[in-house]
Amino acid sequence: MAAKQKFYVVWAGRTPGVYTSWAACQEQTNGFDQAKFKAYESKTAADTAYREGWKKHWGAGKTGAAASGAKPKSASAAEPVGEIDYDSISVDVGTNGNPGPVEYKGVDTQTGEVIFAVGPIRKGTNNLGEFLAIVHGLAYLKQLGSNKTVYSDSVNALKWVKQKEVSSTLPRDESTKEIWDMVDRAVNWLRTNTYKNKVLKWQTKTWGEIKADYGRK
Secondary structure (H helix, E strand, C coil): CCCCCCEEEEEECCCCEEEHHHHHHHHHHCCCCCCCEEEEEEEEHHHHHHHHHHHHHCCCCCCCCHHCCCCCCCCCCCCCCCCCCCCCCEEEEECCCCCCCEEEEEEEEEEECCEEEEEEEECCCCHHHHHHHHHHHHHHHHHCCCCEEEECCCHHHHHHHHCCCCCCCCCCCCCHHHHHHHHHHHHHHEEEEEEEEEEEEHHHHHHHHCCCCCCCC
């Protein structure tokens, strides 16, 4: 099945407008100070959002439901969303099939500059790759003595990092040995190291795609 067309609104970038590909959106926003952009499912929604401006659709105080115009279930059910901490790194995974070859990278949230990139790993899952990316980011920042925030858009991976263990149905066999060896080392790192960094959920519905996104959706 072909990937569903998305439309990307760039309110603050080199050339603001509505774009039809993630690559084109990145050209306008990577390295642009305080870039503001967001993905929409239809051209009509994107055009409307662009006309109405970023204050209504992007930034502090907007939840995914509010940003899309949907009514939240209740005030207490809405997840609070603050401003992006640009003094941070963002991580994401790229896969070809799930399971399948996996790669991941970490980038500077402000500039989009790639800080580290790993893969492709022969066979793994999206969630395991997301988990590895977060732990790699934490280990990298600890080496630098940095307390920068780490952003990930994976709920499962964030939970695994907090629990210091993974819960995956991916079989352990010869084809998955590479990624399982890496995951086992990452779990051990979490259990034998401490860190002060915040590890936060990237609010995709409010802020647009995470800066480390591979654009394969």
